[in-house]
Amino acid sequence: MKNVSEIICIICPLACRVSVAVDDEGRIVEIANFQCKKGKEYAVAEYRTPLRVLTTTVIVEKSRHALLPVRTNRAIPRKELFDCMDHLATIRVKPPLKVGEVIVKNILNTGSDIITTHELFD
Amino acid sequence: MNSNPIDVLVIGSGPAGMAAAIQAKESGSKRVLLVERAEELGGLLSQCIHNGFGLIYFNEDMTGPEYGQRFVEKVMDSKIEVLLETMVLRLAADRKVTLCNKYGIKTLAPESIVLAMGCRERTRESIVIPGYRPAGIFTAGTAQRWVNIEGYLPGREIVILGSGDVGMIMARRLTLEGAEVKAVVEILPYIGGLIRNEVQCLYDFNIPVLVEHTVVNIHGIQRVNGVTVARVDQNRNPVPETEKFIECDTLLLSVGLIPENELSYMAGVILNPVTGGPMVNERMETNVPGIFAAGNCVHVNDLVDYVSVEGEKAGQNAAEHASGKASPKMGIKLEAGENVRYVIPQTITGQREVAIRLRVKEPEKDVILKVGEFMTKRLKVVKPSEMLHLVLSERHLKGIKKGTAQLVVSCRKED
Numbered sequence: 001m002k003n004v005s006e007i008i009c010i011i012c013p014l015a016c017r018v019s020v021a022v023d024d025e026g027r028i029v030e031i032a033n034f035q036c037k038k039g040k041e042y043a044v045a046e047y048r049t050p051l052r053v054l055t056t057t058v059i060v061e062k063s064r065h066a067l068l069p070v071r072t073n074r075a076i077p078r079k080e081l082f083d084c085m086d087h088l089a090t091i092r093v094k095p096p097l098k099v100g101e102v103i104v105k106n107i108l109n110t111g112s113d114i115i116t117t118h119e120l121f122d
Numbered sequence: 123m124n125s126n127p128i129d130v131l132v133i134g135s136g137p138a139g140m141a142a143a144i145q146a147k148e149s150g151s152k153r154v155l156l157v158e159r160a161e162e163l164g165g166l167l168s169q170c171i172h173n174g175f176g177l178i179y180f181n182e183d184m185t186g187p188e189y190g191q192r193f194v195e196k197v198m199d200s201k202i203e204v205l206l207e208t209m210v211l212r213l214a215a216d217r218k219v220t221l222c223n224k225y226g227i228k229t230l231a232p233e234s235i236v237l238a239m240g241c242r243e244r245t246r247e248s249i250v251i252p253g254y255r256p257a258g259i260f261t262a263g264t265a266q267r268w269v270n271i272e273g274y275l276p277g278r279e280i281v282i283l284g285s286g287d288v289g290m291i292m293a294r295r296l297t298l299e300g301a302e303v304k305a306v307v308e309i310l311p312y313i314g315g316l317i318r319n320e321v322q323c324l325y326d327f328n329i330p331v332l333v334e335h336t337v338v339n340i341h342g343i344q345r346v347n348g349v350t351v352a353r354v355d356q357n358r359n360p361v362p363e364t365e366k367f368i369e370c371d372t373l374l375l376s377v378g379l380i381p382e383n384e385l386s387y388m389a390g391v392i393l394n395p396v397t398g399g400p401m402v403n404e405r406m407e408t409n410v411p412g413i414f415a416a417g418n419c420v421h422v423n424d425l426v427d428y429v430s431v432e433g434e435k436a437g438q439n440a441a442e443h444a445s446g447k448a449s450p451k452m453g454i455k456l457e458a459g460e461n462v463r464y465v466i467p468q469t470i471t472g473q474r475e476v477a478i479r480l481r482v483k484e485p486e487k488d489v490i491l492k493v494g495e496f497m498t499k500r501l502k503v504v505k506p507s508e509m510l511h512l513v514l515s516e517r518h519l520k521g522i523k524k525g526t527a528q529l530v531v532s533c534r535k536e537d
Contacts, residue, residue, distance in 0.1 A: 008325070010318040013508045035502075052322060053173045055185055056298060057270055066273035069171035069187055078326060085298050099191050117171060118187035 002029060007043040009034065018043035051075035054084055058091045058103060060120060068093055068120050070103055072112040080110055088114065095120045128153045129444035130437065131219055131232035133210050133385065136165020137426050138417025139238030140193040141433030142440065146236070147200045149441035155203045155232070157210060157221060163197060164190035165240055166263070167426070169270045172291050174318065178427035189426060213385040217412050233444035236436045237386055237400065237408075237415040241379040241422055243288075249377050251283075253340030256347075262288040262376040269295055277372025281349050282306045283337045285324075287315035287424070289376025294323035303329045304370050307351055309336045309358055312485060314376075315507055316424060336360060337373065346371055381419045389413060396464045397421040403452040403469040404476045406436035411449070414440045421466055421479075424509050428479070454522070456493075459532030461486060463506065470514070472522050478512050480531055488536045494529035496521030504533055 002021045009016040016039050021030040028047070034040045045051070053075050057067035076084065084107055093103060097120040104114040129151035132143045135158035143156045162168065167175075170186030177183055180192070197204065205223065212220035213235070220229045243261040260268075260276050266288065268274040278301050282289045285308040293303045306324060311334050313320045324331055332351060338360045339350035353364035381399040383391070391400045391408045399420035400408040407414050416436035417429040443449065452469035456478065465480045478493075482504045491499045491510065497518045504510065522529070 008317070008321050010321050013317060013505055014503050015317040050326075052326070053183065054298075055172045056295075057171065057273075059273070065271075067271060069185065069270065071171075071173060071185055081298065099188060117185040118168065119191070 005047055007046045009039040009042050011036075011038050011042055020044070020047045022047075050078040052078045052081060054081055055117070056085060056088060058088055058093055058114075061092050061094050063095050063120065063122060065095075065120060068097065069117045070114050071117050072107065072110070073102075073115045074112045076107075076110040076112045080108060083108055084110070084114075093120070095122055126153055128155050128230055128232040130234045130236065130440045131155045131157065131230060132236040132238055132437070132440075133157050133213075133219075134165065134238035134240055134417075134419070135160075135163040135197075135204070136238060136240050136417065137167060137190070137193065137429045138240070138419070138433035138436070139165070139236065140190075140197055141430040142236040142238055142414075142416055142437030143202045144193065144196050144200060145434040145437030146234075146441040146444075147202055149438045151441040151444055153203065155205065155230070156197065157205045157208050157219075159207065159209045161207055163194045163204065163206070169263075169267050170291075171270045172295070175426050178425065179430050186426075193430070210385055213389040215390040215410050217389075217410075233412065234440035235413045236433075236440050237383075237391070237413065237419055238417050238433060238436075239382040239385065239419040241381045241418040244375070244378045244380060246375060248380075249375075251337055251340060253349075254342055256340070256342035256345050258342065258346030258372045259340065260372065260374055262286070262292045262374045265292050265372075265374050266295070269299060275299055275301060276374070277301060277346075277370070279304055279370040280372045280374060281337070281351075281368055281370045282374045282376060284308065284376035284378070285314040285320075285331070285333075286376040286378065287319050289374060290315050290319040290323040292374060292376070293329050294327060297327045297329065301372075303327070304368055305330045305332050305351070307335045307337055308333045309354055310334070312505075313507075338365065340373060341367075346373055349373055379418065379422045381422065383419055386413075386415065386419070391415070394464065394468065396458070397466070401468045402466065403449075404467045404471060405439040405449060406432060406467070407439060407443070407449060412440075412443050414443075421464065421481075424507060428509065428511075454526060455528040457528050457530045459492075459530035461489075461504075461533040462531050465531045472519055472526070474519075475516055476514050476519075478514060478531070480510050480512070480533075482506055482510070482533050486533070486535055489533050490536055492530075492532050492534070493518075494522065494526070500536070501533075 055071040130146040167186040167190035175189040208223040341348045352360035400415045414436040416432040454472040456465045
């Protein structure tokens, strides 16, 4: 029994629809419809664990600014995005902050920190 | 204030303007003045909190604010004069610039000017959607400002018309913030923005996409309570039998961007009706001597990285003009041919290496991109949403026959 998933490659404008076939144990048995090595590697990684950089904002206190933009400092599993959003909804920050400062260390044990992407003064 | 004349005045401090100002300074201009109407430098970058910036320019995956910060720091370090909260009211063909801010009105006469005003969004009025005029209709960029800077959610149940990059980015952003995006509606048979946004903003969150559809009616008296969508035929006319109602409280529009060129027009700069921006030569100079232009006010780019590069080019040449160096003759016109919507620059010298950018009209597979008769390039795929880049090297240019006044750039399907 084979299960086939289609992964759209985002590496170049060709946007290959790579098909990844797996057997009952979840082992990849066949990869087709890619045009380069990068695309093949992307499809495998994307099939196993899609990783995304989360970019969002946190609430600012004691400032004329309402929000401060932040991101994960490395990509996290896609399925963690909403849990991270929920956690970040509880976070409050205050000035002064520079770009790249850590707001949350190792968020939800993803191995990624939440860092500021804009400075925050006054 | 310094009484020496200004060498280069840059209008707009977004990515194009900052790069132009920095490069003008580095190219030897003594006085460079950067004029910005907002409270801070950076233009729209500060509200573009998503990543995907800088992959080409810095070889790093950055967010908009981080990308902007690199340039802001350079502006601060390089003795560029900055005027914030300052509006340019008038621009004349003799390069007289009238500025207005809280200190009053002032007219300056810089040696060179770089136009870097960027672009603005098309609105409901520009695409004429019938229906009521309730609250709850926003451009995607306005919603982006609300969500990312002001801290307001524009609505709970959202329909997005148009699948440009800003629209798709907002579909993801609003979903993450707890709103429900009920549909992204696109009149064309394909998504309008970059493939990575299609995958990571729409498919990642199972957002319904309706291609070859449009919004034909907006409902609600005080507040939007729904929209009617319909399939369109081959001529993009809605088919009445296919109409259906989608309940929502918000309609976002991501239906294209218009280069902002009121000032250019005032100064007698000739605009290209296709791009909506100034006609420029390979030095990014307009038809008005000493007035240069760069970035999204020339043509809407898909990546900020290209905007910065264009800004640098304009800044460098603006500095050269200010120092009295004569502009070489731009003897050859680049014409948009088969399946090419536009080419930038529109004129070149034909004497030295030049980078050209172009956009196709329709998506196509296995094409031959041709410049005149001397350069051909095979491409597996072309799309209107992905700008194409070509470098005409000196070796290529040697192939131009003497007396050639125009070269046609075409993108033909391989036989």
